[in-house]
Amino acid sequence: MKATRRTGLTRAASCALMAGALVALSGAAYAADPLVKACAKNGEFVIGFSQANNAEPYRQHVNDELTAAAKAAPQFTLQIADGAGNVNTQTSQVDNFITQKVDLLLISPFEASPLTPAVQRAIKAGIPVIELDRKTVGDPGKDYTAFIGGDNYKIALEAGKYTADKLLPDGGQVAVLEGLPSSTPAVERLNGFKDGVKGNSKIEVVAEQAADWLPDKAQTAFAAMLQAHPDIKMVYASNDMMAAGARLAAKGAGKEGQIKIIGTDGLPGPAGGIRAVAEGEWAATFTYPTGAKEAIEMAKSILLDCATEVPPNVTVATTAITPDNAKSLMGN
The missing domain is CATH 3.40.50.2300 (Response regulator)
Structure with a gap:
């Protein structure tokens, strides 16, 4: 009886092992399926x-x-x-x-x-x-x-740290122009920059407003910010287009060159942020690949x-x- 009992256990174990192996093979076959069925080196x-x-x-x-x-x-x-x-x-x-x-x-x-x-x-x-x-x-x-x-939060965080460490080491009032609030980059860039400047307790974010990535809205928004907070020393724009609008607002307020501007995107070309930084119009921009x-x-x-x-x-x-x-x- 003992021998029979051992034989029964061995068969049960064998069955369990075989079943497990089949499940594993099935899982492996499933995992190995390509993401698309119609894929080929020479396909169109x-x-x-x-x-x-x-x-x-x-x-x-x-x-x-x-x-x-x-x-x-x-x-x-x-x-x-x-x-x-x-x-x-x-x-x-x-x-x-x-x-x-x-x-x-x-x-x-x-x-x-x-x-x-x-x-x-x-x-x-x-x-x-x-x-x-x-x-x-x-x-x-x-x-x-x-x-x-790109990592929108990290890019903006670097912009905030650059502001805290390099642009305004002695502190001052700062403004933020946010992109379209319902888009993920706008939220991430806003939060990233605000966290970045926290490293300098003498910096105060006194104004933030959405300008939906558009230069005309940024110009209007930043002009209003400068009226409400004439001591603003720096503005962070969540894209290069809004940075261009902020510069026009600063110029209109007679403060061109007095307010430091950071953009985001680092676009090439005559209307891009790289040229604006190279020619001294902005303090910096951060590329968004x-x-x-x-x-x-x-x-x-x-x-x-x-x-x-x-x-x-x-x-x-x-x-x-x-x-x-x-x-x-x-x-x-």
Whole structure:
């Protein structure tokens, strides 16, 4: 009886082991499935890009770099749709891409919450979604495939530290021009800068206002700030366009050159922040990398290399543009 009992236990254990092995193999096979079924080295693929607003210089800079990166991959056809700063327009364009059955969707959502359902529909349709620069609601790797962009909070934190340590070591009044409050970069940049200047207890943030990334709104807002707080010594603008508007407001108040200005984006070209710093109009700007090259590389991994997974978050580093390096970077 003892021998029989041992034999029964051995068979049960064997069955359990076999079942476990089958489950493990099944799980391994599932995990090894590529992110898209129709992937191939020599395939031809359409990538749809839903851009938040082509009218913004930074957005056009993204488009240019994305187009250049896509041209280096002959298997890719890139289609760019201009959301025109309107969530309804952008939602319709994303739905059009889904109807067209694009192979991969890139999106820079104009606003986070309103574009979330459209992204969810794309994922449900089996289309990988890479969010570029801005996020919808949810977690990368779970609610959408991946996020690629700079660390907005960290970029603004560096701007705040630069202000506290270099620009206003003796303290003073500071103002902040925030981007569109319903977009994730605006919130992150506002919080990052305010945390950065906390390292200097003599600095006081006396005014903050949203100007929606627009230079005319920034000019109006900063002009009002200067009237209410004539002792402002420095303004942090959450993008280069608003920094340009702040400079016009300072000039209008007869304070050009007296108020230190920091932008964000570090755009090239005659209207960009790099030139403004190089020519002494601003104290600094911090580059916000487009992530275009990284996005196309991830698309290659998914569509050409049949990747089973990709990094859910890819952070692209920033560069501080100051009087020390601005001139050398103007041609880049």
